[in-house]
Amino acid sequence: MSIILKAENISKQYRLGLVGTGTISHDLNRWWAGIRGKQDPYLKVGSVNDRSTKADSHYVWALRDINFEVQKGEVLGIIGKNGAGKSTLLKILSRVTIPTTGEIKTKGRIASLLEVGTGFHPELTGRENIYLNGAILGMTKSEIKSKEDEIIDFSGCARYVDTPVKRYSSGMRVRLAFAVAAFLEPDILVIDEVLAVGDAEFQKKAVGKMQDISKGDGRTVLFVSHNMAVVKSLCTRAVVLEHGKTVFEGGTNDAVHFYLNHTKNRSLSYISKKKELANNFVKSVKIITSHKGFQEFNGKLNVEITIYCFEKVQSPAVSYQILNSDNIPIIHELVLNAEQSFGQERGSYKLISSISKLKLYEGEYTLNVYFADNFSKTTFDKLFEVCHFEVVNSNKRPYYWQTGSAIYKENDTQWVIKKINEDTIT
Template identity: 80%
Template sequence: MKKDIILKAENISKQYRLGQVGTGTLSHDLNRWWHQVRGKENPYLKIGDVNDRSTKGTSDYVWALQDINFEVERGEVLGIIGKNGAGKSTLLKILSKVTSPTMGSIKSRGRIASLLEVGTGFNPELTGKENIFLNGAILGMTKKEIASKIAEIIVFSGCERYIDTPVKRYSSGMTVRLAFAVAAFLEPEILIIDEVLAVGDAEFQKKAIGKMQDISRTGGRTVLFVSHNMAAVKSLCTRLLVLQNGTVFYEGDVEEGIAFYLNSENENFDDNAINEFIQNQNDDFFVLKKVSIVQDFSSDNNFYTNKEIVISIEYNVIQDILGLRIGFDLVDLTSGAVVFRSFHDDIANEMQKTIKGNYSIRALIPENFLKNGLFGIKVAIGIHNVRWIVFDDNLMLKFNLTNVNGLNRAFTDSRPGFIMPQLDWHYFDN
């Protein structure tokens, strides 16, 4: 069966000169022109560092994208993920024809609507209603076609009360609501969505994802979706593209791609940084000395679902404290959701007094409780009426939990949710 390809990227590369607007200097432009008139290659295409924001590099030129190739079929929802600076937004700007590639070509069939930044394509001086007609005209639609959809757009956006107000007075959430409604209801053949939906509230994100599913499955339209929300990617996308340092790192199945991406991120962590941090900060009341995650109190950094997980916290109390609370958030790093928060005094009936001294406490997460996946421990400390601290993401301990199938647990990988408890089931006579 012949594929119905609606979008094709061939050898897409994009080069930027660091610290410069445009191509850089007049001498470089003249050098390019001189090579071009002699039928020779652009001399600056042979130089440049890879797109790795964490290293300084040796060249003024950097390849934001290098040799990107992929095809998208009609009705497909292609997810594009990767860490910050991987080249996702640059790729979408090229696909949307906001900027042109240094090398390569884009072939598309049909209208493309893009939401790359909050308020993309909106004139802030015009009202919401006027911007709907403006965006429709940009997409090549007639006034009559736009008018037939405008009621649906306004209702979906939830901005009816402010539809005759200039967009410059909208909040970022209202702006993205209206922009998404315009892009979705004016029926482009290809809809390109960058991370902007994260600006909206939970209710709107749910509506937007449902609408994208609807237009791809029943409308036969194509969606390209960039997000750091792995749960949204998993529920919406039919195929996945993972970018790393401006190149295609993985292309294929969504669940496999997400696992591949998370595992590759996990490989970049230093072993000690994954499971332990040591910090001796100055404080009048309290010093957090060490936090670590272990299984079986061994040095093995592999974690398994069928073993108890131990969270160990060592700290020093400088002076007697009333209402000290030590705890942590367990975070599912696939979705960013907090699975639970626990404190060492959860079972206490009244505020506790902690005497000056050194302490070591442990919390136990039972075996066969969590599903396999990538999790994080974010430490939280509270002192009643003094301060509340949740430690920075840079100090989040991370561990990759591998499923171990035991008796009657052959289908654990396909279960939804974050936890996998073994509940007691009982038979009763009718």
């Protein structure tokens, strides 16, 4: 296959706190360095793009030294945490912004869907925007007209196609924008997370269309998503970004595995960092596995959840989900006050859930934990992807329990609740 897109040493630097890229003095310094044949002096400074830490420089590198190649007909996934630089990279690839350093080489037309309604004029109708976007892609009026009916039918917006786009919902805009981008036959289709705005039916249609584009038509797709199941089903290869840098590039399954396990809390326990006792919340979560450091197939698993009640809760409910490596919940356990009394007075309570024989496929798992009032439907606290643990099958019997997401769990979970006579965090 031939290379259709190549990124060479792509970096993007932004100045924090200002609308512009700098000041007059900075622009003069850059100009003077250029006159003397010197490097831009501000490329030597700048902090790593870590949104969780305080900036130590006025400049930040949104991307730093990104290199990759994409073959014709390939579907490349780009994954990473929020703020990792995924959208910035797609904007550079789509020519929305230019890189600070580096170069993008492409062959053919690029169609991009980066944000809801990108490229649509709100005062124009849906039909007029179809022709506008086609013209931007370099297509003739007759070429666009030949695809018009397919675009409208796929989008499901036939009733509103002659209505100004400003009156569309965000889902309708995404439907029409994706249909335009997909059916006007670009050589490279760039899709950001916007498909998450659409409903389940449209997401399924969109993924199917992207598969047709790559496999049937031999066109290239660059796809950004936080839905790892879709990434694994659609993409042939993936790149993992972290703090603006490439930390992994390879097969999709390996990339997803690296991303999920590289970013998860590897501890078997969670302790809240809250210092005040003015609300109801989850103080701690702890997993006690059948063996130290790992959970054996068919072994006993204990989940200990400590909650703090600032005041009486009318109908307290505590639950947890066990998530597989694709972040899909496969077990949901729940205990209500109607079953065992707790939360009726201020203080701390330890809830212990015991599963005597946990039959999970081999793999890595985490917990989501919830504390709520079942009567008022108020959620006091919710924790996501805490307490990472691994399931192994040491004796390999029965042989069919291998890596995957299916589960068989005997219905014998028991809960034990204890009132803790203390009113402190620790």
